[in-house]
Structure formats: C-alpha cells, structure tokens
Amino acid sequence: MVRASSNDWVFSLSLENHLTQVNDASDQNQLSSKWPLANEVEQTVLPTFFQTKLANYKVDRDIPGVKGTSGLSPYLAIGAISARSVLKRLMYKHPDILYSPDSAEFSWLNELIWRDFYRHLLFHFPDLIKGRSFNAKYDQLQWPPTETYFQLWRDAKTGFPIIDAAMRQLQQTGWMHNRLRMIVASFLTKNLLVNWRLGEAYFMQQLIDGDFAANNGGWQWSAGTGCDAQPYFRVFNPQSQSKKFDPSGKFIRTYLPELRDVPDKYIHAPFEYLIQQGQADKYWPEIVDLKSSRVNAIEFYGMK
Numbered sequence: 500m501v502r503a504s505s506n507d508w509v510f511s512l513s514l515e516n517h518l519t520q521v522n523d524a525s526d527q528n529q530l531s532s533k534w535p536l537a538n539e540v541e542q543t544v545l546p547t548f549f550q551t552k553l554a555n556y557k558v559d560r561d562i563p564g565v566k567g568t569s570g571l572s573p574y575l576a577i578g579a580i581s582a583r584s585v586l587k588r589l590m591y592k593h594p595d596i597l598y599s600p601d602s603a604e605f606s607w608l609n610e611l612i613w614r615d616f617y618r619h620l621l622f623h624f625p626d627l628i629k630g631r632s633f634n635a636k637y638d639q640l641q642w643p644p645t646e647t648y649f650q651l652w653r654d655a656k657t658g659f660p661i662i663d664a665a666m667r668q669l670q671q672t673g674w675m676h677n678r679l680r681m682i683v684a685s686f687l688t689k690n691l692l693v694n695w696r697l698g699e700a701y702f703m704q705q706l707i708d709g710d711f712a713a714n715n716g717g718w719q720w721s722a723g724t725g726c727d728a729q730p731y732f733r734v735f736n737p738q739s740q741s742k743k744f745d746p747s748g749k750f751i752r753t754y755l756p757e758l759r760d761v762p763d764k765y766i767h768a769p770f771e772y773l774i775q776q777g778q779a780d781k782y783w784p785e786i787v788d789l790k791s792s793r794v795n796a797i798e799f800y801g802m803k
C-alpha cells in the first residue's frame with residue numbers, strides 16, 4: 500500500500516515547483532487576449548471571487564445555499580486557465596499565504612492542492628483509468644444488484660430532500676456543490692450499496708467541470724476505496740448533514756419547489772409531515788432506512 504496524503508506529498512512534488520515559477524512572465528495575459536473564456540476568468544471570475552467571497556471561504560464553502568466558492572472548476576477542467584496561473588494571482592494578492600495556514604486563503608489553496616493531488620495519483624497509478632480501486636482489496640467487493648436504487652438516486656426520487664435537491668442541481672445546471680457531491684456519493688455507495696463506478700460515470704456524463712482525476716478521486720474518497728480516503732466506517736447521515744449545512748432548507752427549496760411550504764422543522768425529513776397534511780403525493784417516501792443501511796455498509800466494506 501502506497502502512503503500518501505494530500506498535504507505533505509503534493510506540497511513536495513508539485514507546489515514547490517509552481518512556487519519557483521511564480522514570478523515568470525504571465526503566459527495567461529497573452530492567452531486571455533486570444534481566448535474569451537480565459538478573459539472571462541481573468542476579468543470577472545477570479546477578481547470577483549477574491550474581492551467578495553474569499554475572506555469568508557472557510558465557512559461559506561460548505562453551505563450549498565450560499566454562493567461561497569469560486570466557480571472556477573469548469574474553467575480549470577477545460578484548460579481556460581491553469582492552476583499555475585491561479586496560484587500566481589493568489590500569491591500576488593496574498594504573498595504570505597504559505598505562512599498563514601489558518602487563513603481563508605490557505606484553505607482555498609488547499610482545495611487546489613487536492614486537485615493537484617488527484618492528478619498526480621492518476622499519473623503515478625494510471626490503472627485508475629481502468630476502473631481499479633486505489634486500495635486493491637476493494638476490487639474484491641461483490642456488489643449486490645442495485646439497479647433500481649441507482650435509478651432512484653439519479654432521478655432525484657430518494658425521499659431525502661438534500662439528496663434529491665442536489666441531484667436536481669446537477670440535472671439542471673451541470674454543476675453540484677462540493678459538500679453535496681460528498682453527501683450524494685456517500686449515500687449511493689454506502690446507504691444504497693451501489694458500486695461507486697456507476698456514480699462516477701453518471702457524474703462524468705453530467706458535470707460541466709467533469710475531470711477524470713478529480714471525479715475518480717472524489718468518488719473513491721467517498722466510497723472509502725481511495726488514497727487518503729474517508730474510512731469505510733464513516734457514513735454521512737444525509738439528514739444530519741442537511742440540518743447542519745442547509746438548516747432552513749434554503750437550498751432544498753430552490754431545487755424542490757414542491758416542498759416550498761414545508762416548515763423548517765420538517766424540511767429535512769418531510770414525508771410523515773406531508774402524510775399528516777394529506778399531501779403525501781407531493782413527495783417520495785424514504786427509499787432506505789438510514790440506521791440499518793449504515794450498519795449493512797460497515798459490514799459490507801469491513802469484510803475486506
């Protein structure tokens with residue numbers, strides 16, 4: 500088993516290399532005059548993020564109902580801007596960033612480091628592209644037949660509002676908030692015991708920022724099969740996550756307007772309330788019991 504972690508490994512392999520070149524003449528300036536998308540990042544996306552959102556990034560980055568992240572991923576994914584150019588601009592505005600590990604700026608840089616980390620993994624372990632688990636023992640898992648569960652998850656009919664709203668965000672915009680990607684991926688691979696490769700493929704089909712390395716890394720992290728991944732016995736509870744990161748249901752109501760009138764108290768688990776109101780036809784019943792499916796998941800992954 501190769502040991503690696505996003506922080507120490509990538510810092511030595513990659514970031515140092517970027518930093519030595521931070522003062523190079525800006526290739527991006529030349530690019531942006533020729534390419535409108537590069538221009539858009541240079542003129543609008545990055546400056547707006549730096550000026551209005553970066554200072555609150557540490558908190559806002561986890562709240563799906565707030566536009567607290569950069570929205571840079573589609574531009575990075577198609578190469579409209581390079582991570583090196585982004586780093587240059589960040590270092591220019593915040594020259595002390597590496598000495599401020601608790602700052603909002605550093606926490607954003609850390610996400611760019613995750614991106615680099617997954618790219619390095621793919622370079623050094625190219626078999627990942629063949630669908631292998633990073634941790635080979637998990638290739639022995641015998642996945643149960645779960646076609647129906649996969650379809651309900653994909654079609655936003657799970658009965659868990661935070662999951663269904665997230666899946667609608669993906670369908671309608673081609674993008675999904677990072678916190679929600681983690682929640683829906685954990686739910687699919689753990690509570691529903693669906694092979695992570697199905698979720699990975701569906702995301703690649705839908706995402707406007709689809710990037711093999713980041714997507715594969717995110718799915719394997721969530722399923723617990725990856726490098727420096729979430730342990731297999733950690734299973735997100737979608738209702739607790741929902742209460743914590745979307746307490747008033749602002750995000751849920753945006754994508755599930757059928758739940759607009761459900762009081763905040765019931766928004767994270769509305770079915771019983773809807774039955775009492777004689778409105779059961781408004782939404783789906785929960786497709787799985789959270790407690791028992793958690794226990795099943797731990798047993799399933801723990802066998803390996």
Ligand SMILES: Cc1cc2nc3c(=O)[nH]c(=O)nc-3n(C[C@H](O)[C@H](O)[C@H](O)COP(=O)(O)OP(=O)(O)OC[C@H]3O[C@@H](n4cnc5c(N)ncnc54)[C@H](O)[C@@H]3O)c2cc1C
Nearest residue numbers: 568569570571572610611614677680709710713714717718
């Ligand atoms: C299951 C799953 C699948 C994912 N699939 C993709 C994908 O196909 N393409 C993709 O770019 N990201 C993917 N991510 C990572 C992350 O969700 C997105 O990069 C982020 O939501 C993009 O929004 P942003 O640009 O506003 O991010 P910000 O929070 O502003 O972060 C800045 C940049 O850092 C990088 N980044 C941030 N978080 C991560 C992360 N966890 N892993 C790798 N890079 C990161 C992105 O390039 C992002 O643009 C996935 C995460 C999970 C859990």
